[in-house]
Amino acid sequence: MLRGLLPLALLAPAAAEERTRIEVPVFEGGEGLSFFFHAAREYEKVRPDVEVDLYGDPRIADKVRVRILEGTFPEVSNAGLNYWALIRNGEILPLDEYLDRPSWEGDRTWRDSFLPGSLERYQHEGKTYGIPFLYSIYAIWYNKGMFEEHGWSPPRTWDEFFALCETIQRAGIAPLAFQGRYPGYIGGVTDNAYYHLAGRDRYYEQKDLLPGSFDNPEFVTALGLIQRTAVNYFQPGALGMSHTEAQLEFFLGHTAMVFCGSWLKSEMLGKIPEGFRLGAFNFPAVEGGVGDPNAVYTGAGYYFVFRQSARPELGVDFLRFMTSREQAGTFAEMRDILVAVEGSMEGRTSADLQDLVDMARRATTTYGTAPGEGFPEMDQFLNDTRFKIVNGEITPEEGARELESAALAVRNRAFHPEDVTVRHLWKPALLLGLLGLAMGFWLYTTIRQWRERRAGEAPKSNSTVRMGWRAVAFFVGPAAVFYSLFVIVPSVKSFLWSTMRWDGLTEMSFVGLLHFHRLLFESDEFWIALSNNLFIMFVIPACVLPLSLFLAVCISRGVVGAKLFRIAFFFPNILGGVAATLLWMHLYNPQGGPVNTVLTALGFDQFAGFAWLAQDNLYWALIPMSIWAAAGFNMILFLAAMESIPQTMYEAADIDGASAWRQFRSITIPLIWEVLSISIVFMIIGGMKAFEVIWLLTNQRPTTDNHVIGTRMVQAMFTEFKVGEATAIAVVLFLIVFFGTTATLRAMKREAVEF
Numbered sequence: 001m002l003r004g005l006l007p008l009a010l011l012a013p014a015a016a017e018e019r020t021r022i023e024v025p026v027f028e029g030g031e032g033l034s035f036f037f038h039a040a041r042e043y044e045k046v047r048p049d050v051e052v053d054l055y056g057d058p059r060i061a062d063k064v065r066v067r068i069l070e071g072t073f074p075e076v077s078n079a080g081l082n083y084w085a086l087i088r089n090g091e092i093l094p095l096d097e098y099l100d101r102p103s104w105e106g107d108r109t110w111r112d113s114f115l116p117g118s119l120e121r122y123q124h125e126g127k128t129y130g131i132p133f134l135y136s137i138y139a140i141w142y143n144k145g146m147f148e149e150h151g152w153s154p155p156r157t158w159d160e161f162f163a164l165c166e167t168i169q170r171a172g173i174a175p176l177a178f179q180g181r182y183p184g185y186i187g188g189v190t191d192n193a194y195y196h197l198a199g200r201d202r203y204y205e206q207k208d209l210l211p212g213s214f215d216n217p218e219f220v221t222a223l224g225l226i227q228r229t230a231v232n233y234f235q236p237g238a239l240g241m242s243h244t245e246a247q248l249e250f251f252l253g254h255t256a257m258v259f260c261g262s263w264l265k266s267e268m269l270g271k272i273p274e275g276f277r278l279g280a281f282n283f284p285a286v287e288g289g290v291g292d293p294n295a296v297y298t299g300a301g302y303y304f305v306f307r308q309s310a311r312p313e314l315g316v317d318f319l320r321f322m323t324s325r326e327q328a329g330t331f332a333e334m335r336d337i338l339v340a341v342e343g344s345m346e347g348r349t350s351a352d353l354q355d356l357v358d359m360a361r362r363a364t365t366t367y368g369t370a371p372g373e374g375f376p377e378m379d380q381f382l383n384d385t386r387f388k389i390v391n392g393e394i395t396p397e398e399g400a401r402e403l404e405s406a407a408l409a410v411r412n413r414a415f416h417p418e419d420v421t422v423r424h425l426w427k428p429a430l431l432l433g434l435l436g437l438a439m440g441f442w443l444y445t446t447i448r449q450w451r452e453r454r455a456g457e458a459p460k461s462n463s464t465v466r467m468g469w470r471a472v473a474f475f476v477g478p479a480a481v482f483y484s485l486f487v488i489v490p491s492v493k494s495f496l497w498s499t500m501r502w503d504g505l506t507e508m509s510f511v512g513l514l515h516f517h518r519l520l521f522e523s524d525e526f527w528i529a530l531s532n533n534l535f536i537m538f539v540i541p542a543c544v545l546p547l548s549l550f551l552a553v554c555i556s557r558g559v560v561g562a563k564l565f566r567i568a569f570f571f572p573n574i575l576g577g578v579a580a581t582l583l584w585m586h587l588y589n590p591q592g593g594p595v596n597t598v599l600t601a602l603g604f605d606q607f608a609g610f611a612w613l614a615q616d617n618l619y620w621a622l623i624p625m626s627i628w629a630a631a632g633f634n635m636i637l638f639l640a641a642m643e644s645i646p647q648t649m650y651e652a653a654d655i656d657g658a659s660a661w662r663q664f665r666s667i668t669i670p671l672i673w674e675v676l677s678i679s680i681v682f683m684i685i686g687g688m689k690a691f692e693v694i695w696l697l698t699n700q701r702p703t704t705d706n707h708v709i710g711t712r713m714v715q716a717m718f719t720e721f722k723v724g725e726a727t728a729i730a731v732v733l734f735l736i737v738f739f740g741t742t743a744t745l746r747a748m749k750r751e752a753v754e755f
Contacts, residue, residue, distance in 0.1 A: 021051045022314045023074035028056035035331045036322075043321045047433050050314060060716075068505055075315030078133075082372040082503060082721045083122065087129050089506045093305040094127040094329075096211020098316050104324035108474040109401050113323065117366030118340040121393070122146040122629035126686045132340035133328070134301030134465055136261040137356050138188035138368075143256055144279035152256075154281035158193075158225055168256045172674045176229070177246040178256040179614055180239030182699040183386040185259055186226055187366075188297045189283060192384070193222035195367050196289035197295075203291070203367060207374045209411045215404035221286075223389050223396035230390035239391060240611025242699065244268070245589055251276060254591065261299070262338045262356050269336075282359055296359055298366040300340050368681065370505070375414060376720045380525070381406035384703045387615055411517040415436070418503065420513065420522050427527055428520035431736075438739035445746045454594055491734075503721040515728035529707040532694075535619055536708070537687025540626040541680065547627060548634035548679075553664060555635070566639070569632035577621035577629075579719040584625045588612040621694065630686075634679050641672035667683055677748040681741050688737045709733050 026036050033056040040052035057063065064079040068091070086092050099119070111119065114132060122130030141412035142154065150171060155161040165175040179185045195203045197218040206213035213219075228240075235255050238246060240385060241261075244267075250258040251272050258264070285293050303322075305315045319326060333348040338356055345357050367743035385403050386396045394402070412419070467475075498515055500508040519526045551569060555562045556656060572580055587595050590609045599607040612621040645668065653663045669676070692711030694702055702711050717726035 016099065019049055019051050019312060020311060021053055022311055022318060023309075024052055024054040024076045024315070024318065025074050025079060026054065026056045026058050026059050027078055027080060028058050030215060030263060031301075031331075031335050031337065037328050038330070038476070039322045040318075042327070046321065047317075048485075050318075065504060068306075071308070073309040074309055075309040076303055076305055078301055078321060080371065082376075082505060083130065083302075083582070084124075084370075084372045085503045085505050086304075086720065087122070087124050091307055091505075093131055093307040093312050093316070094130045095131065095316065096128050098320070099128060104320045105645040110323075111322060113325070113341055113342050113343075113358055115342050115366075117295075118298070120366070121300065121368070122302055122304075129305055130302035131323060131329075132300035132302055133323060135338040135340040135358055135360065136263060136299040136301075137338060138259070138261045138297045139280045139282055139356065141250070141258050141260055141264055142279045142281065143250070144277040145275075146253065146256055147279065154279070157287055158284040159287070162228070162233075165229075169233070174235035174249075174255045175233040175257060176235065176238075177250040177258040178230070178234045178238040178241070179246045179260075180234070180241050180390070180611065181615070181697065182243060182701055183245070183383055183390060183615075183648040183703070184701055185630060186230070186386050186390055187382065188261075189229075189259060190222055190226050191368065192297050192435060193225050193286060194219050194603060195295065196286040196291035196293070197221055199290040200292070200295075200365075200367065207369050209375055209378060209407040211408070212404070214407055215400045219403075220396045222398045223284075223399050225398060226386075227389050227392065231392045234390070235591070236609030237611045238612035239387075239598075240588065240590045240617070241613075241693065242585060244271075245585075249591055262353070265350075265352055266335045266337045268441055272441045275381045278355075280353075280359070291330040294362055294364045296363045296366055297368050301366055302370070316378060345619055372721065375410050376379045377408060377413070377722075378410050379719065380704060380715070381410070383701055384705070385704050391614070391616065393616075418511075420514070420518050422521045423524065424521055424527060427478055431520070433529075435735060435739060438743040441743050442739055442744065455739075494727045494730055497724060497730045498699075500724045502527055502723040504717070504723045505721075508724075511724065515725045516732070519725070519728055519732065521727040525704050525712055526709075528704055529712040531710045532619065532706065533688050533690060536622070536626075536690045537684055540623060540630070540687065541683040543623060543627050543684065544630045544634060545679065546677075548631045549638055551631065551635045552638035552642055553668070555639055566636070569635050571632065572629045573633045577692050578696065580625075580629055581693050584628075585613065585697070588621060613697055615698065615706050618694075618697060618706055622704075625693070630683070637675055637679055638672060639750050642668060645671050673748075680748070681745055684741055685737055688733065688740070 004666070024036075026033070039056040043052055044050060044150060060077070061081055063077040064074065064077050065081060067073060068081075068086070073091075100109055102108070103110040103113040105113075115135060117137065118132040119128050119130075121132070122128065140154075147153070150167075152164060152167065153213065154165050168175040194206065198206075198216075201214065206219070216683055235249060236245075240250070247258060247260065247264060247268055249255055253273075262280075265272070282296060303319055305312050305319065309315060323341050323345040325341060327343035328339040329346075329348040331337070332339045332345045336350050336353060338349070338353065338360060339345060345353075345360075349357060381403060385394075385399045389396065389399050409421075413419060432582075439562065454596070459618060475500055497508075499510060499512055501511045502508040551565070555565055559565070575583070587593055590596060590611050593612075595612065596607050596610055599610075600640075611617060649667050650663055653667060660667070689710060690708045691714075694708050694711050695714070698706060698711075702715075707715070710733075713726050713729040713733070716722045716729060
């Protein structure tokens with residue numbers, strides 16, 4: 001080996017008691033952690049003077065972000081951070097000095113050991129900052145056994161591809177499965193078509209949002225190819241399927257092909273039928289295109305070395321070891337997946353991946369973009385347009401014009417961050433007016449209550465217990481301290497952060513009320529999200545509350561099977577929000593889901609393959625889900641209040657000849673009014689704080705039309721890296737919820753009815 005070319009200080013073994021520790025936090029995703037622990041232990045055998053503290057977590061990015069903010073950097077990580085901000089801020093170590101030295105085996109440079117183009121993704125001002133490992137080629141997978149049975153061949157051009165899809169349809173098989181709830185899956189197909197039509201330079205000009213890079217004939221043609229594919233050849237109901245549902249349809253033989261990356265087999269391990277044979281081919285070439293026909297659309301799992309860590313040189317050395325042919329080949333073999341190290345996959349992957357290995361070997365270059373590169377804010381507009389294109393809502397020409405307009409707005413915001421274009425006037429005026437009224441009402445009622453207590457006019461509760469200061473300090477003090485540290489102080493800080501421009505990693509800068517000005521007067525996304533919250537806040541309670549009252553009345557009156565109904569209706573609340581959402585995802589499955597199966601069996605044929613969870617149907621699909629989840633809980637609240645009402649009141653009403661409806665209106669409602677008020681406030685708060693259901697059902701990528709305030713806030717913080725704007729959204733949400741609920745409670749407050 002030529003390891004002697006490395007710095008002597010790096011390679012000189014230390015005494016056992018001086019063992020040097022390096023820290024490597026990694027993302028725990030579909031590839032698991034087994035290989036990484038294996039690589040760490042193997043490296044320690046080669047370097048007994050080094051201890052590798054490797055650990056992983058699905059939310060490792062949050063932990064590493066905190067470490068960066070406090071200035072205690074790990075040596076190496078692949079956590080999902082905005083590395084471009086860190087690179088520009090000088091926090092990431094440039095690796096060219098090491099890449100030009102020998103690889104771990106010493107038979108070539110470390111740079112030459114990677115597949116062509118894989119090092120280009122994280123290059124800035126002529127320097128390389130990211131080391132690729134997991135290698136993802138986005139391609140078209142096909143059922144090799146089905147193709148051989150019917151005599152079909154992988155196409156090379158789009159014309160051949162469309163002809164093949166027609167042939168597959170005539171055989172009674174859906175040509176393509178598609179992960180329609182996540183329109184981003186079509187992004188690689190669109191990029192491929194545009195790359196080959198316009199060439200490499202114009203492809204990357206589009207990523208930089210240069211004028212005219214969307215509204216041009218080549219991009220219109222690319223969108224047209226995508227729309228023709230989606231409208232004519234996707235499996236029925238594809239736009240309502242998750243990635244695993246769509247991919248399972250492919251493996252069950254219900255479709256002949258699927259768009260996906262090289263992680264397909266690894267992601268679906270355990271769900272692939274015995275004997276199923278996978279094949280893959282590159283996206284069709286565009287006739288007359290100018291792009292490199294051997295280019296492949298790729299992504300990779302990149303690792304970075306932090307410049308200010310304790311031993312960055314050792315972090316580099318560990319990466320050299322992990323990306324050696326032996327270690328990379330071990331990873332490829334363990335997960336049956338591609339890696340970015342040239343020569344490491346021969347004989348280490350299964351026959352199912354051989355087509356992809358051949359594509360990687362033939363590739364002369366790659367193309368694609370790294371997360372956070374360029375203008376992350378543009379991703380939302382791309383996602384919106386992709387969905388409209390595959391759903392046939394707009395023409396390719398309209399889509400190109402929409403994206404050109406969005407690119408102009410995003411570019412202007414990036415280059416002129418202080419400018420605000422006023423697009424909304426009456427909406428912010430109405431919201432601020434209502435907030436002002438709620439604040440005024442809250443202040444007025446608070447002062448009135450205080451004066452009544454001072455004057456001795458306020459009723460005193462008989463259950464009040466007066467405690468000495470020692471008892472208060474003992475019983476309340478610890479809780480107050482922890483609540484202040486972990487809730488009050490962060491909440492106060494969020495008010496401060498809302499006046500700052502900050503990406504969460506680098507220095508803050510004060511911008512005053514700019515974020516609030518932009519949210520209220522410019523942002524279409526904020527107002528669409530707020531309207532969706534209002535839909536959840538008003539429409540769903542309008543369905544849930546009457547049903548809950550009806551069920552509670554029936555059970556309190558002793559309907560047959562009342563005890564069973566108590567348990568059955570309350571059961572959904574035992575599952576929890578995430579589990580319940582996953583259950584409904586199965587029920588709404590367009591292909592074979594119980595909802596569509598029952599409806600079609602009843603003669604409603606229009607529901608065969610209906611995409612309930614497609615992004616344009618999502619909110620109407622939420623109504624049955626919410627009724628199922630919330631009706632039982634509210635029923636129990638109302639039932640507990642009803643059962644505390646003396647039966648003598650109803651008996652007296654019967655003697656007086658009052659009907660059941662009159663009894664309900666004159667006795668039940670007044671006596672459970674306080675509980676009813678609390679239930680309404682709970683549903684208002686739930687409507688404004690809605691988050692996890694939308695987030696799960698859209699795979700964390702809602703279209704603009706499906707955002708709620710919570711998802712918009714999380715996207716602004718973790719996708720667009722705009723912490724200041726995200727905290728401004730949080731502050732607005734807090735003000736709406738706090739003053740809205742307190743005003744509602746006090747407006748609904750009635751004098752207590754004694755019984």
